[in-house]
Amino acid sequence: MxxxxxxxxxxxxxxxxxxxxxxxxxxxxxxxxxxxxxxxEILSVALVRPMEIMLQDPSIFFVNLYTGYFYGVFYTFFEVFPLVFPPFYDFNLGQTGLAFLLCLIGVIVALLIYFAYVYFYMVPDNINNGFREQEHRLVPAVIGSCLLPVGLFMFAWTADSNIHWSVPLVGVGIFVIGHFWTMQSLFIYLPFSYPKYAASLFAGNSVWRSATAGASIVFARPLFINLGVHKGVTLLAGLSVVGIFGTLALYVFGKRLRARSKFAES
Incomplete structure (x- = not known):
């Protein structure tokens, strides 16, 4: 390239x-x-600047917080699947492992739809109307942020021995589709809005997401054991609803926030 x-x-x-x-x-x-x-000074640029931008720019703070959250939720699947499929559906170890293939299927579906969106809409729109404001690229994130709680609620409320095992896995697939669209859209938004600091932003986001993912493995099992799978996943789904309002706020007010930021470019 x-x-x-x-x-x-x-x-x-x-x-x-x-x-x-x-x-x-x-x-x-x-x-x-x-x-x-x-x-x-070199050390400060490499380590301090990502945190400085995050703490001083509300858009970056939200993106890091939100992507870290649903990235961590994704990693809780490694703890919740063994608590759902063996006891509820009598899956053995191999079958439980195969359930994770729904994550791959969800990514493939999300990728195909996203490619179609770029090819049939974004490319012609850029040719006909030029590059619009950065917030125009957040449309998939708005849709994806709605799919995240939908998938989690579906998994939480259908993970039951009286309901076929494929139904909660469909919820997992919906969550993964929302995960892909939201992260892909936000990660396109960042370098367009903050091109000078793109490397620092992605470095800071990677550290934040990785730390959240690592922490989620620690708290996930106690969460699901103490609250139960249904209430535990419902709690995560409810918190995901907050991300819808945050993504909508970024879509609507992003231009104003960029105008106030000393790091962003219009």
Missing amino acids: PETSGANILLRRARRLRKLTGDDRLQSQSEIDQQNMTAS
């Missing part, structure tokens, strides 16, 4: 010119800036 970072394009151009001319005075602005940076 072609390089899109202006700083990196100029850096490569400066390297080519130095090689052609042998003149080491030819440097890009990024090289000049980095020459004067101390080790503590």
Whole structure:
């Protein structure tokens, strides 16, 4: 793929010119800036800046909090499946493992629909109307945020020995579809809105999501054992509903938030 970072394009151009001319005075602005940076400044940019942006920009704070949350919910499946399918449906270890294939099926379905959305709508829209404001790319996230609690509620309320095992797994598939659309849309929104700090944003988000996923494995089993599978998953689904309002707020008020942010670009 072609390089899109202006700083990196100029850096490569400066390297080519130095090689052609042998003149080491030819440097890009990024090289000049980095020459004067101390080790503590480099460390600060790498470790402190992602947290600084997150705490000072409400849009980034919401994206990190929300993606970390439903990423962690996804990892609770590793704890809740053994509490549902063996006792309720007499699944053995192998059959319980096969139940996770619904996550793969959900991703494939989400990917195919998303490709169709990009090919039949986004590409023609960009050609005819040009690049619209960044919030226009949040439409899949709005739909996906609604699917997240739908899938969880369906799993929570149908995980019962009197209901066929395929029904709660359909809920898992719906959740995974919503998960994919929401994360994909938000991760496109970030670099378009904050191109200068995209690397720092993704680094901070990755740390946040990974930490949440690790913590979810710790609290998931006690949660489901103490509350029960039905109430435990219902609690996670109820918290997911809050994300719908947050995503809608980002879609409606995102432009105003970007205008106030010192990190974003219009």
